[in-house]
Amino acid sequence: MIIxxxxxxxxxxxxxxxxxxxxxxPKDVVLTEERxxxxxxxxxxxVWTGAxxxxxxxxxxxxxxxGVTLRGWVIESADAKAAYVLTFRGNNETIADAGSQARxxxxxxxxxxxxxxFDYRGTGFSEGSISLKDALADSREIYDDVVKRAARVWMSCxxxxxxxxxx
Numbered sequence: 588m589i590i591x592x593x594x595x596x597x598x599x600x601x602x603x604x605x606x607x608x609x610x611x612x613p614k615d616v617v618l619t620e621e622r623x624x625x626x627x628x629x630x631x632x633x634v635w636t637g638a639x640x641x642x643x644x645x646x647x648x649x650x651x652x653x654g655v656t657l658r659g660w661v662i663e664s665a666d667a668k669a670a671y672v673l674t675f676r677g678n679n680e681t682i683a684d685a686g687s688q689a690r691x692x693x694x695x696x697x698x699x700x701x702x703x704x705f706d707y708r709g710t711g712f713s714e715g716s717i718s719l720k721d722a723l724a725d726s727r728e729i730y731d732d733v734v735k736r737a738a739r740v741w742m743s744c745x746x747x748x749x750x751x752x753x754x
Contacts, residue, residue, distance in 0.1 A: 630683060632658075635712040638683070649705065651728055655715035659705030659729075662695040670739035673730060674704040681711030690743070700741070703733050 635658055639646045644660040651657060660682055672694045680687050682704045691702045707722055708715035715721070733740050 630681065630706075630712050632712065634683060635660075647703065647705075649729060649732055651708070651715075651721075651725055653721075655708050655721075655725075656713065657705045657708060657725060657729070658712035658714075659703060660691075662691055662702040662704075664695055664699050664701045666699050669699055669701050670741060671701045671703055671733050671737040672698075672741045672743055673733050674702060674743040675726060676704075676707065676710075681706050683711060694743070701737065703729075703736075705729055 636646055638644065639660065644662045647659050647661050649657045649659070674687070674691055674694070676682065676684075676687060682688070682691075687704070691704055694700045694702045705725075706713040707717050708725055709717035730740070730742075
């Protein structure tokens with residue numbers, strides 16, 4: 588469980604466009620795992636590998652320190668020296684969602700960036716069960732893996748709590 592003070596809540600809400608013009612932040616907001624992550628069924632592995640058959644992306648696996656396999660995709664830019672953008676999904680999103688794929692394709696084709704994206708553990712194509720503690724640890728491991736691949740790494744994070752992975 589995370590307790591966020593009202594100033595931090597307001598900043599997070601503005602960044603994620605969750606607050607309307609008339610909404611006011613409560614004094615303290617308690618973000619439980621149930622509010623941060625909705626449990627999702629794991630997708631069939633054949634869909635994950637099948638999406639890469641056309642050459643538009645490559646499958647990538649990362650084994651975490653506790654032995655869970657996270658699965659994702661790398662969409663490579665035509666420019667071998669291009670920076671990487673690491674994308675983290677929002678609540679209830681997976682890498683196979685149309686919106687997620689559209690965003691990742693935009694980064695690659697329009698901005699000429701390499702894209703690396705993973706499903707959170709216990710969602711999409713990844714193994715395990717999701718929790719905030721594990722998601723934070725996983726995001727750090729994913730970030731460390733991307734930093735080994737490229738000198739320049741940017742992040743697109745629709746789950747603001749996970750932006751802490753780079754602190």
